[in-house]
Amino acid sequence: MHSNSSPKIKRTSVREEAYMILRDWIVQGILTPGQQLRDKELAEQLGVSRTPIREALLKLEDDGFVETKPSRSTIVSPIQFEGVLNIYSIVWTLEKLAMEQAFDFIEEKHLIEMEAINHEVKKAIDAGNQIVAVQKDDDFHSIYINLSTNDELKRILSGLKQKLIRIELFYFNQVSDVHLSVDEHDRIIQALRNGNSTMALNMIEKNWKESYIRIQAHSKRIKSGEDKYE
Structure with missing residues (x-):
């Protein structure tokens, strides 16, 4: 992942900004289908605390972009042609x-x-x-x-x-x-x-x-x- 060039979040709506960046990475394939997402790692990349990252991941799950497995690990949703x-x-x-x-x-x-x-x-x-x-x-x-x-x-x-x-x-x-x-x-x-x-x-x-x-x-x-x- 692109840690050196990662955009740092400045705006007040940190959760929304984190959501938009992560969604773009998923849409563009920077975060690949099935890839595990760790909130600590993502928080460090974006220069924010883990809370807005967790909130962004919950919203991404609601939108179908990520999935939480029974083991509680969160992954990028696979691309499934069905549906x-x-x-x-x-x-x-x-x-x-x-x-x-x-x-x-x-x-x-x-x-x-x-x-x-x-x-x-x-x-x-x-x-x-x-x-x-x-x-x-x-x-x-x-x-x-x-x-x-x-x-x-x-x-x-x-x-x-x-x-x-x-x-x-x-x-x-x-x-x-x-x-x-x-x-x-x-x-x-x-x-x-x-x-x-x-x-x-x-x-x-x-x-x-x-x-x-x-x-x-x-x-x-x-x-x-x-x-x-x-």
Whole structure:
């Protein structure tokens, strides 16, 4: 782990800051699936007492990012493909709701911004920079989610997206056709430019569904042993 470059916590909400840092490390794979987490070690890394670390770990457990074993050891939750469809289906349903609420507020300047972000997604994918690619992908969807002005919807989606970002980063280098998300984004923009709300909603669902299908296909190949040489 990166003890020398670990960020030291300065803000007043120490528990929340510790939670955010640990969650980012789990999402980005710095803390790996199944890795044991020791509060003393983490406290030293972040320059805080053990109490906020323990509180952060409890919140991470509530969110499904860590697990406490019967022996009381805490580990990073394994990446399990089972149940992933549940998260994807909730995300595309809530994103479609956000789009319905945002549709009348989307202007050409927002479409230009979405095009620029999508270009950044493509650049990051081409460069093999998975963290930037996934973060820019999230930025793309955030344009219309923020325009929905539905704070509760944004809050729920934000939490769910972290779980999906973790899954997509985990599979990023192993899944073929990851570039297809750029084309799907283009179609969302095209539908919005044409004022076609039905098409925009359909493309949002297709975008998330295709991501799921790509990961599902890879997961099946692993189980059948087809990926030994990839």
